[in-house]
Amino acid sequence: MKKEIYVTSPLLPPLEEFIPYLEKVWENKRLTNGGPLHEQLEKELANYLGVKYISLFSNGTLELLTALQTLRITDEVITTPYSFVATSHSLLWNGLKPVFVDIDPLTCNLDPDKIEQAITSHTTAILPVHCYGIPADVDRIQSIADNYGLKVIYDAAHTFGVTKQGHSILNYGDLSILSFHATKVFNTIEGGAIISQDAKTKKRIDFLKNFGFADEVTVVAPGINGKRNEVQAAFGLVQLKHIDAALLKRKVIYLRYSEQLKKVAGIRVINIPKEIEWNYSYFPVFFDKSISYKRDEIYTAMKGVGILTRRYFYPLISSFPMYRGLDSANFNNLSEANILSNSVLCLPIYPDLSDFEQDNIISVFISLLVK
Incomplete structure (x- = not known):
């Protein structure tokens, strides 16, 4: 073959459409810290995806780390061995113990029966992956979580735009994380977002992704730097049109x-x-x-x-x-x-x-x- 064919190739917006957005960045002189394009992208993505609250991040791994901090997860977390390493690495970085359970061979997602068998007095959460964008058994997982008082965080990195019976798959669980890495169906070069279900949780997420600052002199949590920049937000706004x-x-x-x-x-x-x-x-x-x-x-x-x-x-x-x-x-x-x-x-x-x-x-x- 004359050229290599990669397993994926990034979706790029038309350059002529991207340039006017860059001109806005130059005009505003806002490069980061929640600029106007960042705020616009959050709103447009929430509307497109059919979710209530979305918090943009600089990458998906920081989202996983922050999601676990947001819900104050401790001790043991049930998860899948069939995923990209960031899923489990986020647990180790938070001092948590991954508990691997087997998967359903048809969906490639966590087997709910195996989840229930793995629950102990140390289990505090379930971290499933919607593998290849095929949703996990969200109804059974939620039922198990409710029965045992567990939190559910979905690694939904693959599921941009995926719906179940007309409803976004991102609305299941306590939190879902999306990846906008260059290899994903929708990309902002790097980046992603956490989807939350209420304004209070979104506020905590947004504090945590900006070092825990509530205002310029008040730090309310041991946060991290997960902020998204304006150039990538501009890229995302053009991508969304296509x-x-x-x-x-x-x-x-x-x-x-x-x-x-x-x-x-x-x-x-x-x-x-x-x-x-x-x-x-x-x-x-x-x-x-x-x-x-x-x-x-x-x-x-x-x-x-x-x-x-x-x-x-x-x-x-x-x-x-x-x-x-x-x-x-x-x-x-x-x-x-x-x-x-x-x-x-x-x-x-x-x-x-x-x-x-x-x-x-x-x-x-x-x-x-x-x-």
């Missing part, structure tokens, strides 16, 4: 992959629940147990011809040195997560992926699969 078209292009690419791969033996694609309006953020393919050994061979071979896929999520978080000593990281405790981690391969998907490039990806993938 996100619907970008999501539609993703859907077309997803449907094309699904149609051409559905009859290929030995693999399956992600299951999308009927009540979900998805954002087509990833295209994971899962290898059957009998041919899972081919996954790494195909990953390497495709890389060799310039097609960069990703093994999201491999290896499991629970296998890293800082986690593998935990009782909950035991291999037998996480059998489904281990199977998926060793059999998943995400194919490239992004709005600018051409039909020609996609046909090449499919052709190479199938030829290697049937070798």
Whole structure:
């Protein structure tokens, strides 16, 4: 292939539309600390996403750290090993103990039955991930949390624009965090947001992301610097004008992959629940147990011809040195997560992926699969 094809490519707004926003920044001379574009983006995102309260941050990891501080989480937190490491790292940085439980093989999300089995007198919260943007079983998780008096923070990094029965998935749980990293369906280069359910909680979040300042002389909490700058807010405002078209292009690419791969033996694609309006953020393919050994061979071979896929999520978080000593990281405790981690391969998907490039990806993938 003439050029490398990456597993994703950032959505960029038209430069000619971005420049007038930059001119506003130069005119205002406000670069950070909640400038007018920052405030405008919060309002427009809340309206677009169908949420009440949104707090912009400079990145998703700081959101996770702050969300745990916001709810004053202590001791043990039940979470998934099948995610990006930031999910669990945020727990360690807050002095909390991750308790890993297994996942549902169809949704790739926490198995509610396993959650309940893992609850002890030390459990204070549940930190699920909406993996690939497919929602976790939010109703059962909330029921379990209510029964045991637990907080729920959703790592919703993948779920921009995802709805369940017409309602934003971000409105479930006590807090949800979104990522606007360059690899996500909606990006502001870096960044993200915490979605909260009431004005009092938003106020605490906003204090915490600005060193705990309530005003210029009053510090009310041991905060952090998670603020968003005006240039990235401007970038986000332009992006928002084009996100619907970008999501539609993703859907077309997803449907094309699904149609051409559905009859290929030995693999399956992600299951999308009927009540979900998805954002087509990833295209994971899962290898059957009998041919899972081919996954790494195909990953390497495709890389060799310039097609960069990703093994999201491999290896499991629970296998890293800082986690593998935990009782909950035991291999037998996480059998489904281990199977998926060793059999998943995400194919490239992004709005600018051409039909020609996609046909090449499919052709190479199938030829290697049937070798």
